[in-house]
Amino acid sequence: MQKSLHIDPNKCTGCLQCEMACSWENYRSFTTAKSRIKVFSFHEAGRFVPYTCTQCDEAWCMIACPVDAIRLDPATGAKIVLEPTCVGCKVCTIACPFGTINYVAQTGKVQKCDLCDGAPACAKACPTAAITYVDSDWTGLDKMRQWAGKTDTNQATA
Amino acid sequence: MAWTKNVLRVNLETGSCTTEPLNMTWAHDYLGQRGLATKYLVSEIDPKVEPLSPKNKLIFVTGPLTGTMAATGGRYSVVTKGPLTGAIACSNSGGYFGAELKFAGWDMVIFEGTSPKPVYLLITDGKAELVDASHLWGRTVWETEEAIKKQHQDPQIRVAAIGRAGENGVLYAAIVNDLHRAAGRSGVGAVMGSKNLKAVAVRGTRTDAYQVADPDAFFTAVDAGKKVLAGNGVTGQGLPTYGTQVLMNVINELGALPTRNHRDVQFEGAMAIGGEAMHEKRPTDGKANLVTNGACFGCTIACGRISRMDPGHFSVKDKPQYHGASGGVEYEAAWALGAANGVSDLEALTYANFLCNEDGFDPISFGATVGAAMELYDLGILTKEIVGFEIPFGSTEGMVKLAELTAKGEGFGREIGQGSKRLCAKYGKPELSMTVKGQEFPAYDGRGLQGMGLAYATSNRGACHLRGYMVSPEVLGIPVKMEPQATEGKPAMLKAFQDLTAVVDSSGLCLFTTFAWGLQDIQPQLQAACEGDWSEERLLLIGERIWNMEREFNLAAGLTGKDDNLPPRLLKEAAQTGPQKGAVSKLDVMLPEYYRVRGWTSEGVPTDETRVRLGG
Numbered sequence: 001m002q003k004s005l006h007i008d009p010n011k012c013t014g015c016l017q018c019e020m021a022c023s024w025e026n027y028r029s030f031t032t033a034k035s036r037i038k039v040f041s042f043h044e045a046g047r048f049v050p051y052t053c054t055q056c057d058e059a060w061c062m063i064a065c066p067v068d069a070i071r072l073d074p075a076t077g078a079k080i081v082l083e084p085t086c087v088g089c090k091v092c093t094i095a096c097p098f099g100t101i102n103y104v105a106q107t108g109k110v111q112k113c114d115l116c117d118g119a120p121a122c123a124k125a126c127p128t129a130a131i132t133y134v135d136s137d138w139t140g141l142d143k144m145r146q147w148a149g150k151t152d153t154n155q156a157t158a
Numbered sequence: 159m160a161w162t163k164n165v166l167r168v169n170l171e172t173g174s175c176t177t178e179p180l181n182m183t184w185a186h187d188y189l190g191q192r193g194l195a196t197k198y199l200v201s202e203i204d205p206k207v208e209p210l211s212p213k214n215k216l217i218f219v220t221g222p223l224t225g226t227m228a229a230t231g232g233r234y235s236v237v238t239k240g241p242l243t244g245a246i247a248c249s250n251s252g253g254y255f256g257a258e259l260k261f262a263g264w265d266m267v268i269f270e271g272t273s274p275k276p277v278y279l280l281i282t283d284g285k286a287e288l289v290d291a292s293h294l295w296g297r298t299v300w301e302t303e304e305a306i307k308k309q310h311q312d313p314q315i316r317v318a319a320i321g322r323a324g325e326n327g328v329l330y331a332a333i334v335n336d337l338h339r340a341a342g343r344s345g346v347g348a349v350m351g352s353k354n355l356k357a358v359a360v361r362g363t364r365t366d367a368y369q370v371a372d373p374d375a376f377f378t379a380v381d382a383g384k385k386v387l388a389g390n391g392v393t394g395q396g397l398p399t400y401g402t403q404v405l406m407n408v409i410n411e412l413g414a415l416p417t418r419n420h421r422d423v424q425f426e427g428a429m430a431i432g433g434e435a436m437h438e439k440r441p442t443d444g445k446a447n448l449v450t451n452g453a454c455f456g457c458t459i460a461c462g463r464i465s466r467m468d469p470g471h472f473s474v475k476d477k478p479q480y481h482g483a484s485g486g487v488e489y490e491a492a493w494a495l496g497a498a499n500g501v502s503d504l505e506a507l508t509y510a511n512f513l514c515n516e517d518g519f520d521p522i523s524f525g526a527t528v529g530a531a532m533e534l535y536d537l538g539i540l541t542k543e544i545v546g547f548e549i550p551f552g553s554t555e556g557m558v559k560l561a562e563l564t565a566k567g568e569g570f571g572r573e574i575g576q577g578s579k580r581l582c583a584k585y586g587k588p589e590l591s592m593t594v595k596g597q598e599f600p601a602y603d604g605r606g607l608q609g610m611g612l613a614y615a616t617s618n619r620g621a622c623h624l625r626g627y628m629v630s631p632e633v634l635g636i637p638v639k640m641e642p643q644a645t646e647g648k649p650a651m652l653k654a655f656q657d658l659t660a661v662v663d664s665s666g667l668c669l670f671t672t673f674a675w676g677l678q679d680i681q682p683q684l685q686a687a688c689e690g691d692w693s694e695e696r697l698l699l700i701g702e703r704i705w706n707m708e709r710e711f712n713l714a715a716g717l718t719g720k721d722d723n724l725p726p727r728l729l730k731e732a733a734q735t736g737p738q739k740g741a742v743s744k745l746d747v748m749l750p751e752y753y754r755v756r757g758w759t760s761e762g763v764p765t766d767e768t769r770v771r772l773g774g
Contacts (some may be wrong), residue, residue, distance in 0.1 A: 042480030046449035
């Protein structure tokens with residue numbers, strides 16, 4: 001079964017545990033600035049929204065890369081940056097419609113979410129289940145269940 | 159390891175920013191944050207210094223767990239000599255600012271002197287510079303943050319700033335970071351304003367600034383701690399759902415909710431301004447005051463209130479800038495802006511709270527001072543002519559107008575901005591000031607909760623609930639249940655709470671974790687993060703050492719045991735309603751015992767034996 005990161009912004013409190021977990025996984029440091037998942041605060045609306053790569057099947061970053069530095073991990077479906085191959089040309093950052101692949105000046109390479117080899121640290125760290133790692137084919141299951149619960153076909157008897 | 163070991167020293171007089179290594183001997187004796195910065199302060203300033211003079215210093219400081227994955231590990235403190243009290247001032251704040259300072263590579267920033275012109279400090283990792291802030295002077299906290307982010311084209315900068323209250327010398331001015339988290343009490347913002355320092359802006363991206371000593375042990379301890387928080391009724395359910403506002407109805411029913419400047423101990427409007435009311439749909443627009451709960455950096459509790467006002471409310475009708483969501487009322491603010499004045503309009507409280515965040519002043523001291531002004535008005539001492547408008551108890555319009563005037567530093571707001579001690583003294587009724595050491599009480603009545611009365615009287619920064627939260631044993635039964643009116647055992651319990659609190663305030667963690675965590679939960683996290691031996695015994699000794707260091711500073715500043723007192727109202731005028739009816743504070747019974755368990759003389763001075771035992 002392939003899995004996807006599934007994000008429910010309504011559950012996010014903006015604590016940034018996910019950003020620290022991502023940074024720890026990749027840099028052995030809690031530096032949120034290095035995180036590949038970002039939590040955006042829409043202050044006036046009172047909303048927090050975690051955002052990261054959705055691992056497009058037809059990944060524009062991968063197609064755009066002139067040196068084949070972005071590869072598919074068939075086990076997880078993640079599009080992975082091969083650092084030794086990446087030349088830091090940034091074409092992928094232009095190609096990606098969502099902005100979720102970014103250049104890192106410190107290394108001269110790009111970085112993006114790689115699903116942590118199938119055990120995403122952000123999902124594990126999230127205290128409110130705003131970020132979960134679930135069956136790719138059924139990311140809508142929770143919402144379906146919620147709406148199903150609201151369906152009452154027996155109301156005529158009242 | 160968990161410290162960056164770097165201190166930034168900023169001389170505002172000359173404009174120089176220099177780096178010096180953290181004194182690691184002190185780090186081992188005082189841990190971090192509150193303890194460590196206080197050690198620096200007391201070693202560097204004359205205790206008798208005038209708080210708003212250039213000779214006072216202002217320290218921003220993080221703890222060893224700030225900027226780590228420890229739950230709530232995002233706190234920082236501001237330490238200085240306080241202008242409201244003339245005592246040590248240490249105000250703690252959450253949000254994201256503290257962690258960012260750590261990511262940039264700094265444990266601490268020490269400000270010295272006064273800048274000849276308004277400036278802000280810009281820190282970008284290892285680089286620090288003072289930037290002209292003339293164009294920001296006179297602007298609010300919210301405008302300042304927006305302007306700084308725009309100027310440097312970086313939306314990810316974190317900003318801690320003062321508003322007009324800090325510029326205008328409001329004695330309880332706050333430093334506000336991330337728009338609505340505040341180093342709120344004791345007037346640390348007034349000290350910042352006196353130094354012509356408008357803001358501290360930080361961007362931290364370093365991955366090599368600090369490290370936890372033993373990562374495996376750290377994650378084991380941190381994960382265990384998170385489970386305890388999630389499984390606890392207060393931290394796992396009560397606080398996320400209702401915030402600290404979960405307390406409003408509880409404390410009111412217990413008969414310990416100070417009302418109308420402590421004339422009463424129960425408020426008939428409590429239900430309308432409490433946590434439950436924030437969830438209810440308003441009849442006017444069909445929406446609830448509360449939008450959602452929010453967390454500070456790293457916090458898995460998320461008690462913060464995010465509120466949106468009724469855009470049709472009289473206070474904001476033609477002011478669209480207040481129609482968006484922002485920081486809603488917490489319990490202490492709701493009490494001070496509401497019960498302390500007899501005001502029960504939740505929307506008006508929310509508006510006043512927005513103003514406190516926007517222009518940087520403490521809603522507790524502000525609201526309590528308004529309560530005192532309303533009593534002076536009730537007695538005919540303050541009049542419509544003096545104030546400019548009518549301010550009877552319960553006047554929503556009066557409270558709102560005073561908030562606006564205090565924010566801007568105009569009219570009678572200038573007098574409200576000096577706090578209730580100075581206000582009541584000026585009008586010949588010093589006994590009506592509900593303060594200890596010049597700082598206003600928060601939201602628990604010292605007659606209804608005997609331990610809280612003792613906690614207020616002995617708090618090193620003036621009346622405060624965050625130095626020894628006796629509400630825990632007296633109301634919540636944490637760690638053991640103590641009857642509100644009992645006095646036996648409370649001095650010893652208070653000492654234990656004060657010492658433990660000093661440890662938590664020095665670690666980078668939030669005090670609210672202690673609803674669920676004991677020292678046995680905190681110790682393994684510190685042990686794994688910091689190099690060296692951090693046993694529970696040693697940590698408690700550090701806590702006691704910090705408490706006594708603050709006490710010694712206050713004594714050297716000119717305070718005495720006589721300042722460990724409560725207003726005559728709490729000692730003589732009995733509670734008139736509710737379960738605590740007939741009660742007055744039994745401070746005279748508890749204080750001598752408290753001095754004894756502290757190892758102090760009958761005058762409240764640490765004995766030589768105590769001094770030697772604590773060392774440091």
